[in-house]
Amino acid sequence: MLLSHHRRFVYFHIPKTGGSSLTSVFRDDLDTRASLAGLDARAPGWQDRCHFDGRQHSTYRDNARLLARYPDYFRFAFVRNPWDLALSWYTALARASPDETLGSTHLSGPGFKQFLRRALRPRAPGDWLAWASQAPVHRFMIGRSQSDYLTDRAGRLQIDFLARFEHYQEDLTALCDHLGLAPPAPEHFNRSRHGRLDYREFYDTHSRDWIARRFRRDIELFGYRF
Secondary structure, eight states: OEEETTTTEEEEOOTTSSHHHHHHHHGGGSTTGGGGTTOOTTSTTHHHHHSTTSOTTOOTGGGHHHHTTOTTSEEEEEEOOHHHHHHHHHHHHHHHOOSGGGSOSOTTTTHHHHHHHHHHSOOOHHHHHHHHTTSSSOGGGTTSOTHHHHBOTTOOBOOSEEEEGGGHHHHHHHHHHHHTOOOOOGGGSOGGGTTOOOGGGGOOHHHHHHHHHHTHHHHHHHTOOO
C-alpha cells in the first residue's frame, strides 16, 4: 500500500496489475522519499521499501484502522480481467521456474491448464502450503480475489477510483492529473504490456469455467467478461 500525506492518496497494489510501474512513477512523491534516494528499482524487495507498511500487496482490511484516520484521502487501485490475470501469473511463474514444477512451460501444451487445476482447486491447508513452497514467487496470491484487496469485512468496496489494467496508460495519466503530478514518461510502462498475449486463445470451455466460478465476485463487481 502506497500512502502519501502530501498528495493525500492511498494506492492498493493488486499483483500483476502494473503496480511496479506505478510505484516507480509515484515513489519520489511519497513521504518516505528521503529513504528512497538512490534506490535501485532492479534490486530485490525495492517495492516493499516504498510501501507504507513494508508490504506492497497489503489490503484495505490489513490497514482499516489506520485508514479510518484519513477518510478523505483519495483511494485507488488497478484491476485486471481475471482470465488475463491467470495467464499472466502462469507466464510469470514459468519464467521464474522453467522446469517441470508447472507441468510444462509451453502455453500451447498442457501446462497452463495443469497450473489452473493446481492453483485453483480446493485443497487441504497442508497440500496448499506444500504446493506453494515449490516456487520462488508468491503462489499464495494466485487464488486470491482482487476484491479481497479493496473491500471491508462486510464486502463493501472502499475505493474512490477503480482503474483498469486494460487501459493502463490512460488511467494512470488521469490519476496523475487528478493528483497534480506530471504525467509519466513512456519508459515507465512495463514492457510486458506491449505485444501482450490474447488470453482467449489459451482457454477451453472447462478452464474458462474454472476462472468464472473461482472469481465470480470479481467478474460481477468489476464488470468483466471473457
